[in-house]
Amino acid sequence: MSHRYLVLGLLAQAPMTGYEIKKHASCALRSVANASYGTLYPMLHQLLDEGAVQMEEYPQNHRPARKVYTITERGKQELAAWLHEPAQSDQIRRDFLLKLFLAHDLSPDDLRLMLQQRRAATEAELAALREIQSAVACGTPPNQLWVSDYTLTMCQAELEWLDRLMAQMGPDRLE
Amino acid sequence: MSHRYLVLGLLAQAPMTGYEIKKHASCALRSVANASYGTLYPMLHQLLDEGAVQMEEYPQNHRPARKVYTITERGKQELAAWLHEPAQSDQIRRDFLLKLFLAHDLSPDDLRLMLQQRRAATEAELAALREIQSAVACGTPPNQLWVSDYTLTMCQAELEWLDRLMAQMGPDRLE
DNA sequence: TACCGCATGTAAACGGTTACATGATTAC
């Protein structure tokens, strides 16, 4: 259901096509919510049926028409109502943590490898976040910067945790 | 698919009933993966069909028979193979962060309320984690302690982040 | 008396991903 509000929320900021919504969801919102076209387009059709958005078509040559969606008053009200209700708790599926939990008969070397792989992945995500953050900078509303700052902070905390754990496990023998 | 390995992994530690698996998933593994009976029981049946687990029935009076599942050699192999492949990236759905991102026309007071609610929720989770951690203590394998330690560390980092943000937003006017 | 724990399960609905279909334009 949260994709509904993702769409409404982005349209509240500016009229957009489905394609543009997807881009936002894959960039600035990457760490918060992702959505595929298979979710997005049907969602837009549904919102249109329900009168939460409007649509205007702009034909193009040799390309499907741009369908620009605009939020309606009704859509705005629904969005505001959702924003005001308390946030649901996070739904997290961490393959890494599950593996760590169940890794009781993994060899020390395999375990260390697992931690190092996680470290590399987290560092890569941190780099990607820094890229995004430096790309926006000026005109972005503060609350959107907070979101990437949040994710960045969490990445850093995780890196520190991983380093502490690996140090505690003893000196490196693998690389 | 990860619920498959959650089940296999727990059964690798000790034979269990579906009910007991659910308890583990709701306690120690709460922050990693959750599973409802609607997922768990069909999964056990499927694993049984595939020969990854065995089942022995213990009839009881006035109650459904306890069905104790045990992992087979084949199940152990599958689990080991999964443990050795690199972890998939986290799948996270954070209602709170989405709201924060989209909250550009929320009043400052509403925003502050949102942050405070999040703070309370996180603090509650931290307390729950501390409870769990103090309850286990001695016999628990270290990698399982690491998982709760990880989650605890993340909670603390988030609390600090929230406090920094609220301080930055200016002095409290609400309570 | 009321609720919680024990213990099994099923069925319908839901939300989402993946893969497919189409195809011109532009940048490397």
Added chain:
DNA sequence: GTAATCATGTAACCGTTTACATGCGGTA
């Protein structure tokens, strides 16, 4: 020449949640 970008969508499948069904025994 190859890949990415623009731009729409559909259909099959998959995994999961929610609600339902049953019901005794112990505790507050």
